[in-house]
Amino acid sequence: MSNAYNRPDQLSPELRRRVLDTARRLGYPGPDPVARSLRTRKAGAVGLLLTENLSYAFRDPAAIGFLEGLALACEDAGTGLLLVPANPEREDVASVHRAGVDGFVVYSVPDDDPHLAAVLERPVPTVVCDQPDLGTVDRVGIDDRGAMYELAKHLIGLGHRRIGVVCMRLARDRNDGFVTPDRQHAAHFHVQRNRLSGLAEAFSEAGVDWSQVPVVERFDHNMASGASGAAQVLDRDPQVTALICTSDVLALGAMTEAARRGLRVPHDITVTGFDGIRAGEEAGLTTVRQPVLEKGRAAGKLLLDANERSRPRSVNLATELIIGKTSGAPRGGAEERWFGP
Amino acid sequence: MSNAYNRPDQLSPELRRRVLDTARRLGYPGPDPVARSLRTRKAGAVGLLLTENLSYAFRDPAAIGFLEGLALACEDAGTGLLLVPANPEREDVASVHRAGVDGFVVYSVPDDDPHLAAVLERPVPTVVCDQPDLGTVDRVGIDDRGAMYELAKHLIGLGHRRIGVVCMRLARDRNDGFVTPDRQHAAHFHVQRNRLSGLAEAFSEAGVDWSQVPVVERFDHNMASGASGAAQVLDRDPQVTALICTSDVLALGAMTEAARRGLRVPHDITVTGFDGIRAGEEAGLTTVRQPVLEKGRAAGKLLLDANERSRPRSVNLATELIIGKTSGAPRGGAEERWFGP
DNA sequence: AATTGGTTCTGAACCGTTACGGTCCTTTCA
DNA sequence: TGAAAGGACCGTAACGGTTCAGAACCAATT
Numbered sequence: 001m002s003n004a005y006n007r008p009d010q011l012s013p014e015l016r017r018r019v020l021d022t023a024r025r026l027g028y029p030g031p032d033p034v035a036r037s038l039r040t041r042k043a044g045a046v047g048l049l050l051t052e053n054l055s056y057a058f059r060d061p062a063a064i065g066f067l068e069g070l071a072l073a074c075e076d077a078g079t080g081l082l083l084v085p086a087n088p089e090r091e092d093v094a095s096v097h098r099a100g101v102d103g104f105v106v107y108s109v110p111d112d113d114p115h116l117a118a119v120l121e122r123p124v125p126t127v128v129c130d131q132p133d134l135g136t137v138d139r140v141g142i143d144d145r146g147a148m149y150e151l152a153k154h155l156i157g158l159g160h161r162r163i164g165v166v167c168m169r170l171a172r173d174r175n176d177g178f179v180t181p182d183r184q185h186a187a188h189f190h191v192q193r194n195r196l197s198g199l200a201e202a203f204s205e206a207g208v209d210w211s212q213v214p215v216v217e218r219f220d221h222n223m224a225s226g227a228s229g230a231a232q233v234l235d236r237d238p239q240v241t242a243l244i245c246t247s248d249v250l251a252l253g254a255m256t257e258a259a260r261r262g263l264r265v266p267h268d269i270t271v272t273g274f275d276g277i278r279a280g281e282e283a284g285l286t287t288v289r290q291p292v293l294e295k296g297r298a299a300g301k302l303l304l305d306a307n308e309r310s311r312p313r314s315v316n317l318a319t320e321l322i323i324g325k326t327s328g329a330p331r332g333g334a335e336e337r338w339f340g341p
Numbered sequence: 342m343s344n345a346y347n348r349p350d351q352l353s354p355e356l357r358r359r360v361l362d363t364a365r366r367l368g369y370p371g372p373d374p375v376a377r378s379l380r381t382r383k384a385g386a387v388g389l390l391l392t393e394n395l396s397y398a399f400r401d402p403a404a405i406g407f408l409e410g411l412a413l414a415c416e417d418a419g420t421g422l423l424l425v426p427a428n429p430e431r432e433d434v435a436s437v438h439r440a441g442v443d444g445f446v447v448y449s450v451p452d453d454d455p456h457l458a459a460v461l462e463r464p465v466p467t468v469v470c471d472q473p474d475l476g477t478v479d480r481v482g483i484d485d486r487g488a489m490y491e492l493a494k495h496l497i498g499l500g501h502r503r504i505g506v507v508c509m510r511l512a513r514d515r516n517d518g519f520v521t522p523d524r525q526h527a528a529h530f531h532v533q534r535n536r537l538s539g540l541a542e543a544f545s546e547a548g549v550d551w552s553q554v555p556v557v558e559r560f561d562h563n564m565a566s567g568a569s570g571a572a573q574v575l576d577r578d579p580q581v582t583a584l585i586c587t588s589d590v591l592a593l594g595a596m597t598e599a600a601r602r603g604l605r606v607p608h609d610i611t612v613t614g615f616d617g618i619r620a621g622e623e624a625g626l627t628t629v630r631q632p633v634l635e636k637g638r639a640a641g642k643l644l645l646d647a648n649e650r651s652r653p654r655s656v657n658l659a660t661e662l663i664i665g666k667t668s669g670a671p672r673g674g675a676e677e678r679w680f681g682p
Numbered sequence: 683a684a685t686t687g688g689t690t691c692t693g694a695a696c697c698g699t700t701a702c703g704g705t706c707c708t709t710t711c712a
Numbered sequence: 713t714g715a716a717a718g719g720a721c722c723g724t725a726a727c728g729g730t731t732c733a734g735a736a737c738c739a740a741t742t
Contacts, residue, residue, distance in 0.1 A: 045440075053413075075394055085415060098385045
C-alpha cells in the first residue's frame with residue numbers, strides 16, 4: 001500500500017493502479033503524515049522559537065529579515081518551518097514539547113528562558129542565534145560588542161563625551177526606566193549586554209565615567225519606545241550630545257522625539273542605531289548594519305547540515321559600520337576637543 | 342508512564358516521582374510529540390500554503406500583515422503555524438502530503454494550483470483566502486470587484502477616461518506584457534480577475550471601450566515591476582491620465598517611473614493602488630485599504646473554530662476607499678468634462 | 683466473613699505507516 | 713531439465729505514545 005504511493009518502481013503499474021483505485025473507492029485519504037513521521041523519524045519541519053509573541057516576528061524588521069533567510073534555507077531543503085508559540089508571559093513550555101520537528105532554531109531569547117531550556121532537553125539538533133556560545137549546540141551571531149565598540153569610537157572621534165543610551169529589554173521583567181550598572185552586567189539578553197559593554201569599554205577608554213551615563217531601558221520594541229526613552233534621557237540630562245540606541249527602530253523613535261523638541265539632527269544632537277533596516281537607511285541613520293537575512297539563512301543551513309556529528313559550530317557574521325547623516329560633531333565640539341587626548 | 346507526565350492526578354505522588362526519576366536516569370527525553378500526535382490525532386499546528394516561494398511571505402507587506410493576523414489567531418489558540426514550502430516551479434505536492442497539521446490556510450494561490458488541489462484532498466478543515474467560494478470549505482476575503490468598482494467611479498468622477506492598468510500575475514505562466522481580454526477573463530488569480538472586472542464594468546458604464554484600455558501584467562510583485570509596467574503603458578499611450586495599479590507595491594513603482602519621466606503626480610498623471618500598506622499611506626497614495634491583519638486573524642479563527650460541522654462559511658471583510666494625494670483631475674479634465682454625463 | 687466501593691497500578695490494544703524478510707513465480711543459463 | 717537468480721508481492725513487526733479495561737489492593741459497611 002505504502003509502496004503504491006511512494007515507491008512506484010517496487011510494483012507493477014497494473015497492481016499500483018488497482019491499489020490506488022480501491023483506495024479511492026474506500027475513501028482512503030492518502031498516507032497519514034504523522035504516522036509516516038513516527039515511522040521514519042523525520043518530521044520534515046524545523047521549529048522556530050522566539051521569545052516574543054508569535055506575531056512579533058512579523059512586526060519587527062530585523063526579525064522579518066531573519067525569518068526570510070531562514071525560510072529560504074528551509075525552502076532549499078524542502079522542509080517546513082514551524083513557528084512555535086512561546087508566550088513569554090506564562091511559562092508554558094508545553095508548546096515546545098508538542099512540536100513535531102527535526103530541529104530547533106532559537107532566535108534572540110533571554111539566556112534564562114524556560115523555553116530555551118525545554119528546547120535543549122529535546123533530543124534534536126539546535127541552533128541558537130544571538131546567544132552566548134553554549135558549547136553544546138551550534139550558534140550563529142555577530143560580534144555585537146566589537147561592532148558597538150567601533151560605532152562608539154566613531155562618536156568619540158567626533159568629539160562626543162556626554163551621551164545617553166536607549167536600549168531594548170535586558171531581562172524578562174519589565175523595567176521601563178534607568179538601568180543600574182548591576183542590571184547592565186547581569187542582562188539576560190546576550191545581544192543587549194554585549195552592545196552595552198562595547199559602549200562602556202570605548203567610552204571608559206575615552207575617559208568617560210560610564211556609571212554616570214544615563215542608560216534607559218524599554219521593554220517593548222517599537223518607535224514609541226524609542227521616543228519615550230529618548231525623552232527620559234533628555235529630561236535627565238538635556239546636555240547630552242549623542243543618543244545611542246541599540247536598535248534602528250529605537251533610533252527612529254528617538255529622532256521623532258528630537259524633532260518634537262526642536263532639536264536638529266545631527267546639528268543639535270547625534271542619533272545612532274543598530275541593525276541596518278531599510279527604514280533607517282532611508283532616514284540616513286548612522287548605524288551598524290548586520291546581515292539579518294544571512295543570519296537566518298546560516299542558521300537554517302547549520303541546522304539542516306547537522307547530519308555529521310561535527311562538534312558544535314559557532315558562526316560569526318561580519319557587520320559594517322554605516323556612517324549616515326544623523327551623526328556629526330557635537331555643538332560645543334570645538335571647545336570639548338581642548339580637553340581631549 | 343504517560344500518566345506520570347500528563348496526568349499527575351491519576352497516580353500517587355510517590356510513584357510519579359519514582360517513574361520520573363528512573364526515566365531521567367535512563368536518559369528518556371520525554372514523550373515523543375509525533376507519537377502523541379498519531380495517537381491523539383492532533384498535530385497542534387495549522388499549515389499555511391502560499392503559492393509563492395516561502396520567503397515571499399516575508400517580503401510582501403500585505404502578506405506580512407496577513408501572516409501576522411494568522412499568527413495572532415494561532416497564538417491565542419496555542420497552536421503552531423507551519424509554513425509549507427510550495428515551490429510553484431516544480432509541481433511537487435509532496436510537501437502538502439507530508440505536513441502534519443490539523444488544518445490548512447491557503448492564501449492567494451491560483452485556482453488551478455496543484456498544491457491547492459492536494460490540500461483539498463486532505464481530510465482536514467481548510468480555509469481559503471482570496472479565492473472564489475468553493476462551496477466545500479470556509480472562505481475569507483473581500484469584495485475585490487466592488488472595491489475596485491468604487492475606486493474606478495472616483496477616477497471617473499474626476500474626469501479620467503483615458504487610463505492604463507498595471508496588474509499582478511493572472512496565471513501561473515509568466516506573461517510580462519499586455520493582456521488580452523481573453524486572458525483577463527480566464528485569469529486564475531481570483532483577486533486580480535475581480536479587480537480587473539470591477540474596473541472594466543465601471544469604465545464601460547462611463548462609455549470607455551475596455552478592450553482598448555492598455556492592461557499590462559507583471560509576474561513578479563515588487564516596485565521594479567510597477568515601474569516597468571508603468572513604462573510599458575506610457576510607451577504605448579503617453580496620453581493616459583491615470584495609471585491604475587492592482588496593488589500598492591506596483592503603484593509605488595509606477596510613481597517612481599512617473600517621476601523619472603518628469604511627470605508630476607497628480608498634476609500630470611494620477612496613480613492609484615490597492616491594499617493600503619504603510620509605505621503607500623506615507624506616500625499619500627489613493628488606494629483601497631483592506632484589513633490584511635484582520636483577514637489573517639479571521640482565517641485562523643475560522644479554522645480553529647471548525648469543531649462543529651457547520652456548513653462552509655464565507656466571510657467578506659469591509660474595505661475602505663482612501664482618497665490620497667496621488668489622484669486628481671486630469672490635466673485636460675475641464676475640457677473632457679464637456680463630454681461627460 | 684463477605685460484599686461493596688474506591689483508588690492505584692498494570693497490561694494490552696490501537697493509532698497508520700514503513701522497513702524488512704519471506705514466499706512464490708518467472709526467467710535464464712548450464 | 714534442473715538449479716539458480718531475480719522480480720513481484722505480501723505479511724508482520726516495530727515506531728512511541730494514549731487510553732481503557734480490569735486486576736490488585738485497602739478500607740468500610742452489611
